[in-house]
Amino acid sequence: MSDNVLFKVNNVSKFFPGTKALQGVSMDIKKGEIVGLVGENGAGKSTLLKILIGVQPPSNGSMEMRGRKYAPKKPREGNKMGVGMVFQEQSLVSNLTVGQNIFFGEEKKFLKGGFVNWRAMYQKASKVLGDVGITNIKPETKIKDLNFARRQMVEISKVLNAARASSEENSLILLDEPTSVLSDAEIQTLFTEIRKLKNEGHSIIFVSHRLDEIMEISDRVYVFKDGYRVGELERDDVTENKLYELMVGRSSTGEYFKIADQSDPQEDVVLEVDNIGLTGRFKDVSFKLHKGEILGFCGVVGSGKEDVCSILSGDIAPSRGRIKFEGKDVKFSEPHDALKKGILSVPKERREEGILGLLSILENITIANLDAAKSGLLISKKKQQEISQHWIDTLNVKCTDYNEEVSSLSGGNAQKIVFARMLASDSKVLILNHPTRGVDVGAKEEIYELIREMANRGLSVILLGDTLDESIGLSNRIIVMKDGVITQEIDASKNNKPEQLDIIKHMM
């Protein structure tokens, strides 16, 4: 049996000032096995993987790789011993090319007479990309010219290549939420690759908040909660409900999207969009958003829904068309103008656009509505604290207190902070761009409940769902876009929920 074990984690703990991120975790990874890792935001998944690859050492405990002691001091050492990792946050150098990124840190292999032979490197890179089924990305392209999904594919092929190259023997590949920015088609490609690796005898640890993915791909699932390993399920035992119960500590209420609570929108039109367009991105987009309505936008990457979002949030100006807010024409030159009217968004890219990482939770939550924290002319720290505490409690944010820097929160908890900011802003129209990306199921449920509650209170929501399910479950109405134009408007009222296929056929 022990012959079959590739990697062992013995009683590993990790303590940060004020946080016990991991407590006495042990696991075995067998050769040629895909292990799923699930847990709430901040449960310690990323922390564990970072210890495995060597970004940080464990506070206690030990690890073994192929029966030998394994204690990498840096990721390079981990790589050499046959461990590779795709990080949760992007880790490609955006001003270098795809090829240079794939062999980043490995340039020595291409040295010829002291100089790097770029041509050889790009040829090799082409092959590496081809191996993973990527043929439409040129290795000479700079990363910054690729969209996020493509970057992710490059990243994955890079790690797969590194792991394969490291040794003839079986290696271990760590994937921290690799699918959160991928489209369904890309996810399927990825899964095919993962299975191929498995068949070659490599092992994979796979982290995701999408339980269906976990169930689809994993041979075994470890469940984490508050730094403890609270469960281990074999493939055949895994059900969504079991996972949920272990992760959250209570059983799912079943009614995931709270459809029962969905109310019908009111008559009043809050936002009226008349024939707006953005040159080269989309055109002829018109719709009305009613008070209390949740309006979903669906479409594949490049369909233009993101750009509609950017225009409504004031980030870019439309090249044509008009926007009316509460009956009056409005023009936004920056998101601040939109916020003044009462429109605010939860942006898609958390690290780049969402959090103010250097600042405390308190500042992050109150920044969009400082007037609410004023007492007289000045901003009152006390009020800021009250507001923050309220949202920390409401959204169940895992943190030491409101003075903690947001950059030290786990991915999902940081997302909750962005959400809290939006909720605290007293806006009338909320633009939710992938609001639950990287958020664990428990928190998702809370967020769904909040969205419902807000809609019922008369707020209007524009939703770009993280999944199609989410869009269907939450929206009153769905607009489908394809190649820059609206292809269909679909009713999604309480008793009239469309099937996924009904939407997909207008997307493709």
Next chain:
Amino acid sequence: MSNATDLSIAEEFAARVKRENQRNRVTQIAPIIVLLVIIGIFGILNKDFISGTNFITILAQLSVPLIVSLGVTFVVLMGSIDLSVDGVMGLTAAVVSLLVANTKTAMDLGLMGIVITVLIGAAAGFVTGFIQVKAKIPSFMVSFGMSSVAAGIALITYSGIPATIQDSMFRGIALNKFLGIPILTWIAFVVFIIAYILQEYTPFGRYVYAIGDDESIPRQAGINVDRVKILAFTWSGLCIGLGGIIGSARLGRGTVLVGKGNLFPVMTAIVVGGTALSGGKGGVMNTLLGALIVTVLQNGLVLMGVDPYFQAAIQGIIIIIAVSLSVTRGRGTIMK
């Protein structure tokens, strides 16, 4: 929806991409355009500006700022800054004058003296980089301190009365020509080629760009970021040192004043060429153009006898115009 609309969005997209590419191309060549426009204007206003003699003069004047800014470029590419230019140039100018044949000391090390002094420059850069990395102090502050320390040491080495250089080989760097071009210009070209190779054909060059883009990524990838940083500062110090040496060869005296007032022209050359201070963008090619712009501008203003009161203002405005043409401002670009 009709096929026509689909097509037109696609067409629009293509047109847009084309326009953006055009604009990008313009920003990329903006420094060249600016340079040509400046040359054109000076050429029209003063017939002596475009002449063989002045061409040689500009090449000679270009050398020191070019060499120094080629060094500092690597530091800027990492998003750091090197303010030690004035001090370290002063130091090497003073030291080299005492090591080659001179009126103050009995030394006569010739070429060896130059090599030692170049190493002193590199050592100063090394120390700056080392302290920045190990003590985790912003390079702005370390190099600010280093400039002061180096200038102080320079004064101490010659105790205030500068040496006059008597080594004719050393003076030859400034006084002699090879193929009609001053030797110091050849040196600058060699440094340029080395810098270009460093940037384009070595892992070091890639790491410098990566650090400028986002330091945490190469760190995570297991690159020894600290070592790369120290190396970049060492290279910077080496070039600054060489600049000081050539400055003193030109002047024939080893005074700390050789370094004075070089920092801002050097930084201007780097930035006007299109290298971003935030790091990760630009490079030695840009710096070559930037150094040319700065040198030509300075040369032309003096040549035309522009009132010294106004020279600064004219330079300032041209710098702003030049950079405003060469800066890329994509959606969501952040200007610091």
Next chain:
Amino acid sequence: GQQETGPKTVLAGVSIRSLSNPYYLSVEEGAKMFADSVDEDTIDVQLLVSDGSDEKELNNIKAAIARGGKDTILYVDPNNAPNAAAIAEICEEAGVYWMTVWSTAEGLHPRDYPHYVFHMSPDDQKSGHDIAVAMFDSFKTPGKGKILAIQGMLANSAAINRFKGLQKALSEYPGVELIDDQAGDWNPAKALEITETWLSTYGDIDGIWVANDSMALAVVEALRAKGLNGKVAVAGVDGIADAITAIQNGDMVATVSVNPWLQGGFGLALPYAAYKGYIDTTKMTEEQMMFNTAGLLVSTENIDDYVAGYIEGRPTFDFEDYWSIIYKAME
């Protein structure tokens, strides 16, 4: 005056602009010559360098007074003339005897401040004028030719006055034409570049007037690169050693030696005398309080005498006889 209570350590602050011009080191040398000549007290010479900043000069002086207390005397070369007014206030308040060289604030007079002992100045305008004249006379056709000029730092008193001297000389010599002038900021490297550029366009100039010797030497180097040294006349001010050598070699034609040793030595001798109570500053005559010191024009004519007296040997002074310098200066 001060009561004598046995030997003390007296702090002699010498406030100057920079260490990068050797002229100032000769001033310090003169100050030390004076310090060595005093037996009653120990005199501790401290250089205060302003690096061209009026504010730093003021702060340095205050710090020096904090160090030496009432036992401080000061030699002040004001970074800019008006700064003397601010220094006057501070020294008066602190009860510290001081003096100024080169420039003093307009309307400021030693008579109005008991502790402001005196002001002496080589006449900058005269220096600028004299080297110009010496240069003009050295031309192939004396008094006829084209010249260029490199000024000091813009806005700096000495630079302004020396340039005024040049303009005066030009008005006396209508045959000489000033083609262009630029600011060299007292920086030799800058002077070098300016000259190089000039040489691309002005082929047939006869002379370059330069506001100080450090820059003049750089101008010589720029000429040397074109083989023009010795052919184009160069003149500067300060009389630093290398400039003297350049005159000997024929690379330069003139400089003005302002006798920095005398400045530094006597500059301190009088404030010290006042501090000791040997003189009563309120009873000094107008000439004793404010006078010009004669600069010594060094040119090819008198270079050998100068070398013998000032370079190979150092001048000697009798610092006890402080009045003599004044009357010598009046000559």
Next chain:
Amino acid sequence: MIKAFQKEGAIRKNFMDYISLFAIIILVAVFTIINKNFLSLFNIKNLLTDMGPLLVMGCGVTMVLLIGSIDLSIGSIASCASVIFAITLPHWGAMAYLWALAFGVVAGLINGIVYTRVKIPSFIATLGAMSVWQSVAYVISHGAPVQINLKLWNFINWSKIKFGFFPLVLIVALSIVAICYILLNYSKLGKYIYAIGANERGARMAGVRINFTKMMVFTVCGIGSAGMGILLSAKLKSGIPTVGEPFTLMAVAAVALGGTALSGGKGGVLGTIIGVAVVTIINNGMQVVGVDTFWQQVVFGFIVILAVYLTVDRSSRHLSIK
């Protein structure tokens, strides 16, 4: 003041503040041991007075650094303001203060406009402005220092008033620090400043007024620089077209010494008091203990590096040190 420090602890760790103060204590102790006169009443007065101008300039610079930008025109704005003050004083009397400050507003605003509208890095926008204002200072002063006539000294004599050993100049400077402190910590503008410094893109998406805030920040910095020019004029009794030049890098260095991150988002004006104090103490102390002039620059450089080692804020692991 200590209390105020603790309040800022939300942003900076308390511990760090004490470490910064520690740097001052070490410096003072060393200088005093070498020469007890360092702590004489006279010299304490010197230290406190000398801090004033740099502190006023430092306040504006702090804000600029907090948004992650830089202003290199501060020195020449100060020079220009100093000349404007000295030139207008004879004609306008006390109004001269307003003219000089108004110039600061205009100069700062222009920086802000060029920076945000032309969309070029602040380093360049202000580098250009530095040259332009330097020229303007030369031109309006006709290239010579403008002395303030003795008869007009009554307009500037307030700068010599002291309450005991506490100079009025410093009180003015500290009031400005206090205003900036309130602005930074208890106003929208201040919150926006920190947000922009922490993550400009994120701040924009959160509805922070980016361009307006930047413009205000540069305007404040312009006012502070002009204020410094005026204080220098009052101190030196003249308007000097080069007076601000040495302060360009010095002010940035002093603010950074005070723990404000050059990359923005971290720090504050209270730290700037410490930074300015450190710089002032080093410069003054070296003279008071009589460090050999040839060694002064060396010693200065060393102490600056040492002091910044003690004061720099490394509390955030996400603050990359560039």
